[in-house]
Amino acid sequence: MKKIILAVMAALFISTAASAQQAGNWAVGPRMNIYTNTGDAVVGLGAFARYSFDDNWRIEPSLTALLHSGCSIDLSCDAQYVFHVSSQWDLYPAVGITANDIGRWAAxxxxxxxxxxxxxxxWDISAGLKWQPMFDDWRKNPVVISIGAAYKF
Incomplete structure (x- = not known):
């Protein structure tokens, strides 16, 4: 299962990099996440890509390495609706899916x-907050604080 998920995400990131030819539709960048409500806070470092379908709708797959004992990963893909508050500020709600192995694999x-x-x-900088309710019954559901930067092309 782990290999299948990794292969799918690798294919997604490769197609993202190979298809990034249209100006204004793509963005890529680094991100740092802090996973709270997991016992001890867990820091994650990773990358994301964004594809904008139009002025408001975009999709954002991401891959994050979680830096704790037993190093693990978090694979996520979110849909976002962007509100253009001003020429410099954008605000967005997001909903998506995730799979990670904080302890053991779960979606x-x-x-x-x-x-x-x-x-x-x-260039832009971004910050976000999301809750990750997991589909297993033994772990706490993480609250993730994230900061990052994006290069748009």
Whole structure:
């Protein structure tokens, strides 16, 4: 199961990189997540890609390495609806799916939102907060705080 999920995410990231030719539709960048409500806070470092379907709808797959004893990963894919508050600020709610192995493999949902601040026409910084209710019954559902940057092309 682990290999199948990794292969699917690798194919998604490869197709993202290979297809990123249309100006304004793609963004990629690094991200740091802090997973709270997991016993001890867990820090994650990773990357994400965004594909904008139009001015408001976009999809964001991400891959994060969780830096704790027994190093694990978090694979997520969110749909976001972007509200353009001003020329520099964007606000978005997000919903999606996740799979991670904090303890053991489980799948769940992402429910949350965040904002983007446009530094230049090609760069922005972002921050977000999401809750990850998992589909198993033994673990606490993490609340994830994230910060990152994106290069838009």
């Amino acid at each position: 769940g949902l992402n429910i949350g939102g965040g904002f983007d601040y446009n530094i230049t026409s090609n």
